[in-house]
Amino acid sequence: MRLFAVGADAGAAPLVNVYNTDSSLRFSLLPYAPAFQGGVRVATGDVTGDGVEDIVTAPGPAPCRTSRSSTAPRAPRLLSFLAYGGFTGGVFVAAGDVTGDSHADVITGAAVNGHVKVFDGATGQEIQSFLAYGGFPGGVSVAAGASPATAAPTSSPARRPTAMSRSSTGQTGAEVRSFLAYPGFPGGVFVGAGDLDGDGRADSSPARGRGPARTSRSSAARTWPC
Amino acid sequence: MAADDLDGDGKADLVVGAGSGSQVRVLRGTDLAALNDFFTFGPALPGGVFVG
Numbered sequence: 001m002r003l004f005a006v007g008a009d010a011g012a013a014p015l016v017n018v019y020n021t022d023s024s025l026r027f028s029l030l031p032y033a034p035a036f037q038g039g040v041r042v043a044t045g046d047v048t049g050d051g052v053e054d055i056v057t058a059p060g061p062a063p064c065r066t067s068r069s070s071t072a073p074r075a076p077r078l079l080s081f082l083a084y085g086g087f088t089g090g091v092f093v094a095a096g097d098v099t100g101d102s103h104a105d106v107i108t109g110a111a112v113n114g115h116v117k118v119f120d121g122a123t124g125q126e127i128q129s130f131l132a133y134g135g136f137p138g139g140v141s142v143a144a145g146a147s148p149a150t151a152a153p154t155s156s157p158a159r160r161p162t163a164m165s166r167s168s169t170g171q172t173g174a175e176v177r178s179f180l181a182y183p184g185f186p187g188g189v190f191v192g193a194g195d196l197d198g199d200g201r202a203d204s205s206p207a208r209g210r211g212p213a214r215t216s217r218s219s220a221a222r223t224w225p226c
Numbered sequence: 227m228a229a230d231d232l233d234g235d236g237k238a239d240l241v242v243g244a245g246s247g248s249q250v251r252v253l254r255g256t257d258l259a260a261l262n263d264f265f266t267f268g269p270a271l272p273g274g275v276f277v278g
Contacts, residue, residue, distance in 0.1 A: 004228050004241050006266045009273035021232040023262035043278035194229025194238025196255045
């Protein structure tokens with residue numbers, strides 16, 4: 001069952017609303033402490049393998065005191081881990097089945113160095129780590145699109161002179177495609193991945209962002225069942 | 227933003243969130259026709275929203 005989630009950006013409590021495909025509200029959750037106002041980045045994917053998509057969250061840029069519980073009774077936490085150890089930057093997040101075990105894995109993009117990681121959705125174990133743009137100091141937003149065999153994290157810089165999108169295979173991190181989504185545009189880019197043309201392969205959907213990435217205090221990615 | 231097949235036609239549709247306020251739009255992937263348009267946290271949200 002497909003769902004989509006909407007997380008509040010910085011300046012508000014870390015609320016997440018989860019919607020069914022017809023845009024009816026399925027439930028809400030509070031993945032981090034209510035006082036945390038750094039924003040919540042969200043993704044959906046079937047982490048548990050029960051056929052219903054689950055929710056993956058990552059904190060945005062602000063001091064984050066990690067919370068151990070959710071106020072949503074229908075959403076006990078499945079997994080919580082620090083995607084980048086002691087790294088104090090913000091994290092973008094995506095979900096897709098990289099390992100091919102029919103369970104969604106967690107793909108993270110750090111706020112600096114274009115650092116992308118892939119974690120096993122069941123265990124939180126890191127299974128891949130690469131720099132999407134070698135030498136690039138800025139952040140990276142991520143997406144994961146299903147293709148017949150695997151998922152493909154798609155990375156884009158959140159701060160780069162040109163708005164370049166890059167697709168990588170989920171299993172090796174090898175570059176599949178790289179293109180300028182908005183030639184000449186100096187701001188950041190957010191990405192999504194989905195099969196827009198119905199050919200069974202995910203396509204890249206870049207969207208322009210507002211520009212510079214900001215620093216943050218936590219890299220705690222979390223997954224929530226539905 | 228997010229892309230997934232929400233209307234069941236086998237092709238991905240787009241869900242986009244505003245950078246300020248909390249307006250969310252669901253667009254059909256084939257022609258970008260609006261399938262839904264709503265404020266997820268009300269229009270007074272100080273920041274924007276992330277969609278996934």
